[in-house]
Amino acid sequence: MCLTINIYYTGKNGSARAFAKEMVESGLVERIRNEEGNLKYEYFFPMDDEETVLLIDRWKNEDAIEKHHKTEMMSEIAKLRDKYNLHMRVEQFVEKNKHK
Secondary structure, three states: OEEEEEEEEEOOOOHHHHHHHHHHHOOHHHHHHOOOOEEEEEEEOOOOOOOEEEEEEEEOOHHHHHHHHOOOHHHHHHHHHHHOOOEEEEEEEEEOOOOO
């Protein structure tokens, strides 16, 4: 069972894009991508909303994302969100294994 979480970060005056840029440049994104069970961690920019950034975050299973949520990286992400005064909207999708 894979989990995909879409997180929409919204700010003002380009702060969401600055947040994503700092996440990448600080190496935090690469550290998350290297965690066991991470399948995707990518930022996208909606064409019709320059103040929002979409993060697509995909994990192999619930255990993998729970381990990620217990890491120090989560507090680093929270500090950056606060630094850029971002608001979040979260969507979660579960892909269940199909039985034939």
